[in-house]
Amino acid sequence: MRALSLLLVLSSLAEAVSVGQRRKVVQSFNVRRTKSSDTTPLQVGNGNFAFGADVTGLQTFKPYAIMSTWGWHNFSLPTTPGQTSIDDYTGLQMWTHGRLVTYEVPNPAQNDISNWLRENPHRLNLASVGFDFGRQNVTEDDLQNKAQELDMWTGRLSSSFVYDGSPVKVETWADPDSDTIAVNVNSKALRQGLGLFFDFPYPDNQKFNAPFVGHFNLTSKHSTALEQLTSNSAGIQHTLDATTYYTHISWTGHGKITAPTDGTHRHTFTSSQTNVQLTITFSPSPNLQHPTTHSGVTSSSRSWWQTFWTRGAFIDLSSVPEDPRARDLQQRIILSKYLTAVNSASYYTPQESGLVNNGWNGKFHLEMTLWHTLPFARWNHLALFRRSQPSMYHQFLPSALARAKMQGYAGARWGKMSDPSGRSAPGDINALLIWQQPHPLYFAEVEWRASPGGDDMRTTLARWEEVVDATADFMASYAWWNASTGVYDLGPPMYPVSENTNPNVTRNPAFELAYWRFGLDVAVRWRERLGKPVPAEWVKVRDGLAPLPMVDGTYAVYEGIEGMWTSNATTNDHPAMAGIYGLLPPPASGTPLDVDALRKTAAKIKELWALDFSYGWDFAMLAMNSLRLGDPEQAVEYLLHPIFQFDDAGYPVGGSRVPTPYFPNSASLLIATAMMAGGWDGSDGKAGWPKFWEKHVRVEGFSPAM
Ligand SMILES: *[C@@H]1O[C@H](CO)[C@@H](O)[C@H](O)[C@H]1NC(C)=O
Ligand SMILES: *[C@@H]1O[C@H](CO)[C@@H](O)[C@H](O)[C@H]1NC(C)=O
Ligand SMILES: *[C@@H]1O[C@H](CO)[C@@H](O)[C@H](O)[C@H]1NC(C)=O
Ligand SMILES: *[C@@H]1O[C@H](CO)[C@@H](O)[C@H](O)[C@H]1NC(C)=O
Numbered sequence: 001m002r003a004l005s006l007l008l009v010l011s012s013l014a015e016a017v018s019v020g021q022r023r024k025v026v027q028s029f030n031v032r033r034t035k036s037s038d039t040t041p042l043q044v045g046n047g048n049f050a051f052g053a054d055v056t057g058l059q060t061f062k063p064y065a066i067m068s069t070w071g072w073h074n075f076s077l078p079t080t081p082g083q084t085s086i087d088d089y090t091g092l093q094m095w096t097h098g099r100l101v102t103y104e105v106p107n108p109a110q111n112d113i114s115n116w117l118r119e120n121p122h123r124l125n126l127a128s129v130g131f132d133f134g135r136q137n138v139t140e141d142d143l144q145n146k147a148q149e150l151d152m153w154t155g156r157l158s159s160s161f162v163y164d165g166s167p168v169k170v171e172t173w174a175d176p177d178s179d180t181i182a183v184n185v186n187s188k189a190l191r192q193g194l195g196l197f198f199d200f201p202y203p204d205n206q207k208f209n210a211p212f213v214g215h216f217n218l219t220s221k222h223s224t225a226l227e228q229l230t231s232n233s234a235g236i237q238h239t240l241d242a243t244t245y246y247t248h249i250s251w252t253g254h255g256k257i258t259a260p261t262d263g264t265h266r267h268t269f270t271s272s273q274t275n276v277q278l279t280i281t282f283s284p285s286p287n288l289q290h291p292t293t294h295s296g297v298t299s300s301s302r303s304w305w306q307t308f309w310t311r312g313a314f315i316d317l318s319s320v321p322e323d324p325r326a327r328d329l330q331q332r333i334i335l336s337k338y339l340t341a342v343n344s345a346s347y348y349t350p351q352e353s354g355l356v357n358n359g360w361n362g363k364f365h366l367e368m369t370l371w372h373t374l375p376f377a378r379w380n381h382l383a384l385f386r387r388s389q390p391s392m393y394h395q396f397l398p399s400a401l402a403r404a405k406m407q408g409y410a411g412a413r414w415g416k417m418s419d420p421s422g423r424s425a426p427g428d429i430n431a432l433l434i435w436q437q438p439h440p441l442y443f444a445e446v447e448w449r450a451s452p453g454g455d456d457m458r459t460t461l462a463r464w465e466e467v468v469d470a471t472a473d474f475m476a477s478y479a480w481w482n483a484s485t486g487v488y489d490l491g492p493p494m495y496p497v498s499e500n501t502n503p504n505v506t507r508n509p510a511f512e513l514a515y516w517r518f519g520l521d522v523a524v525r526w527r528e529r530l531g532k533p534v535p536a537e538w539v540k541v542r543d544g545l546a547p548l549p550m551v552d553g554t555y556a557v558y559e560g561i562e563g564m565w566t567s568n569a570t571t572n573d574h575p576a577m578a579g580i581y582g583l584l585p586p587p588a589s590g591t592p593l594d595v596d597a598l599r600k601t602a603a604k605i606k607e608l609w610a611l612d613f614s615y616g617w618d619f620a621m622l623a624m625n626s627l628r629l630g631d632p633e634q635a636v637e638y639l640l641h642p643i644f645q646f647d648d649a650g651y652p653v654g655g656s657r658v659p660t661p662y663f664p665n666s667a668s669l670l671i672a673t674a675m676m677a678g679g680w681d682g683s684d685g686k687a688g689w690p691k692f693w694e695k696h697v698r699v700e701g702f703s704p705a706m
């Protein structure tokens, strides 16, 4: 008996990764740079707010962004007659199973308001904060001994350089609890004219703003007003059309902020000391909601990050011998964890480019929320998962109910390319994509599995109930009873995960059918857990869904697709058939998956798919499919595929189709590696690692994936 409990203690010790060891692993990947990157900053931030720095620790030479979840702007509405209000926009009707349904697609007769709705609101770069040298034309090349290190264990960015013979040392920190940065500058040069500038840009209507967001030369389109508050603080009010927000700056010792007199918005700060500490807060409100101090920010940052790294789940691959792939994978994991906490742990789904720059006008995409949000639950950061779940769905519920009603469906139809208003931007793909619909059911189930039990589980059930019901009601109502085949069809018109098919003929795509079944299974179980009756319609649709489409013993993109595997048009974009066994668990009801077909499909994808034209999360989806098929070697190969790239600071490279960074890649890597570490239901403790890694990998804090 004693021997047995001793054994248990020993085996759990062997699993644990000590705080010291975690620290060693994390800090071994601290990012070091000696010059600014042309494409990515180094960031400090808190998930809802982030500051992107160049090699000076500020935004001196490269105007990387300061972005938030709340900073948005609208251009004025069009003045075209009949298109002057968002209520004028009608969308377009399309025949859908014998009736006309209105979709939020661009209406060619209403181009101006359609475009306005897509481009507005857009996310703002709040400001630019950099060194002012007191003279013109200083370039990065004029600085010597440039060096910087981002310490992920504390959230501190330390930068140093020599300017005009004087060493300059800079520390940049972000507050975990408010939209504040703390900056410490130490240099004799501060007494000889080195100062800081605070400048403010004006946005544009471009779809992508990368690597920089906004324009500093459109000075007459917006205004700033400086207000001295005390001898050690000032506020700058920035007004752009109907948007106003505030930058609150406080400093230690003697210092002064001067407003520009040349019609620009470049305010300058100077100090007569050799060391100055600044605390800079951005806020939509003139009053500070969470006043803090420089030392308040630095101590909160230290403790927040240490808690993040020690309480969350952990993978330690540092003892895997003689395989450089282990170090590569470890680096991707650690940097992805840092960057997703800074960019993606927000109250809403983040943008694909997080808080680094703008893609799709700064909006977010509800089909991508699964990738972005799931890692927080899978890596044991439930509090970060709960920042948006389920509150985001509750907030969007009224507009989703209205959308479904307008189209003649029951329940809630979730939008796609969105913003905090819950509106879905006009777009063909935006209106016809459907795989975002079951996501809340996936989240609900994941949170249920992560809840420790008892009261917490009852809270989880209650918290999601309304969203689960409305989601399942729509899904059941959207599926269409085809009397001639005697099954429920999905589409047409619709776009599947791979957005490259003709929506007018796309019917019964493999992934969406599997996901509908999964979602309705969850919804039925939710009702059973609540002890409430299950709507008959949910069960009828779930059990009557069309069978998954097959071609030559493989799963096909959709039913009736022409040239599957023989035409290159069928083998590019997302290989979502790998998602039915990668992202989704095997079906809990109905016809089981055909494992031979899954194997054959995976082999065909490996042989034929145009992966260099893929979005990066395809690799993680393929890796998870490989894991369930018992091939962890292949999973590691996919996660280190030459097309699936991350830069020196861990930013996921956009690839051939989108700018850098593209954070679904980072998030999907974390979901796949959590599955390697924690296994999955039915994996029976079978490791998800290459055979000779197994003995050397140490993991802690994971639970099995579904
Ligand atoms: C932009 O305009 C839309 C539509 O009128 C509105 O819902 C939203 O609140 C506005 N956002 C901002 C930041 O002004
Ligand atoms: C689909 O049908 C609509 C009319 O319902 C048409 O406007 C559109 O061009 C068609 N799309 C394609 C890709 O054929
Ligand atoms: C800065 O560079 C610009 C463009 O090369 C030049 O016109 C200007 O005279 C320079 N200013 C100073 C102060 O050297
Ligand atoms: C204004 O700045 C943008 C970059 O933000 C640049 O592309 C453009 O050329 C500038 N325009 C003028 C007139 O300097």
Ligand SMILES: *[C@@H]1O[C@H](CO)[C@@H](O)[C@H](O)[C@H]1NC(C)=O
Pocket: 482, 483, 484, 485, 507, 559
């Ligand atoms: C019923 O399903 C068959 C097979 O998928 C399809 O060809 C047919 O068009 C469907 N019927 C209707 C009315 O959509």
Ligand SMILES: *[C@@H]1O[C@H](CO)[C@@H](O)[C@H](O)[C@H]1NC(C)=O
Pocket: 568, 569, 572, 610
């Ligand atoms: C398919 O191959 C043809 C001929 O090589 C090429 O022109 C076309 O761009 C390819 N299409 C795709 C989607 O890769």
